[in-house]
Amino acid sequence: MRTRLRALIVKEFLAILRDKRSRMVLIVPPMVQMIVFSFAATQDVKNVSMGILDKDSGEHSRELTQRFQDARAFRHLVWLKGTREIAPLMDSQDAILVMVIPSDFSRKIEAGKSVPVQLILDGRRSNAAQIVQGYAFRIIEQFNRETAKASGRRLPPNQLVSRNWFNPNLFFTWHTVPSLIGILTTLIGLIVTGLSVARERELGTFDQLLVSPLKPLEIVLGKTIPAFVLSFGEGMVILTVAIFGFRVPLNGSLVLLLFSLSVFLLSIIGVGLFISSLARTQQQAVLGAFTFMVPAMLMSGFATPIENMPRWLQIIAEANPLKHFMILVKGIYLKDMSLSLVAVNVWPIAVIALFTLGGASWLFMRRLE
Helix, strand or coil: CHHHHHHHHHHHHHHHHCCCCCCHHHHHHHHHHHHHHHCCCCCCCCCCCEEEEECCCCHHHHHHHHHHHHHCCCCEEEECCCCCCCCHHHCCCCCCCCEEEECCHHHHHHHCCCCCCCEECCCHHHHHHHHHHHHHHHHHHHHHHHHHHHHCCCCCCCCCCCCCCHHHHHHHHHHHHHHHHHHHHHHHHHHHHHHHHHHHHHHCCHHHHHCCCHHHHHHHHHHHHHHHHHHHHHHHHHHHHHHHHCCCCCCCCCCHHHHHHHHHHHHHCCCCCCHHHHHHCHHHHHHHCCCCCHHHCCCCCCCHHHHHCHHHHHHHCCCCCCCHHHHHHHHHHHHCCCCCHHHHHHHHHHHHHHHHHHHHHHHHHHHCC
């Protein structure tokens, strides 16, 4: 059995690596998606265009505007001469924020009085506007503290001090890049497993497998092991790029992460095996893979929190192995998740893997008989 199985596995690797379309599927889409997700799919707000109407032009107003100029988030500042220029600037979406500094700003600060600063935000971009408002509030709050300290006045008795756990600088790549380990290995596992049988059927070599000495179980193992190895290798490549390329620190156990990835890949390969048992052509296999991939990614918690979904959809998401692996990969990677918590989140994936591999293998072998 070992000799026959080894020969089939070697044959599968050669068929995948020699086929130009298979090599393209293995290399190009994961790399493109990694670049797109890491840099484009971000909720960080950078290079913000901002309008400033400084009616005061005093020492303190210049100090405040200088702080916005030095902030990394605000790269393009538009200096306005009057209130009439605010509406055209916002209507044309040339600025998401306009700050209006009143004419008595510096005088009231010198007198120790409070003075309001108006922030006008573009509500059409609600999410970005809220984030930009938070940036502006932090700059103004720091300005108030330092101004009060420099003038010798007492600071307010209560101050709000924020601390961000697991991602102190709120780098969005720390959320995105580890998640790509699950997303891209899912893609590779589904495509490779689905295409393996469909390619055989298109080339007419599938019937040769049926008349060979290989047993149905050996054929199933010969189709799944190469997909597991290639998907696992893809995960290792992404992990390496995350650590050394994007400088995302691996705070948890590498052994636990790789173990969780292995169990997760077994569940995904079971789905791919099910697709391969139904697909007659490679095109059908690719369509079947993406039919599963898109809902699985949407219900994984990557883009939208699971808690925000309707209750019935949350129940369906429990059957999504990618949902559980997202918790594991970010928990181990960023939080140093303990072994007990890893076990709590691994066993649902193991149950899913048992059902997907068992059911798909039964269906696959039944179609072989």
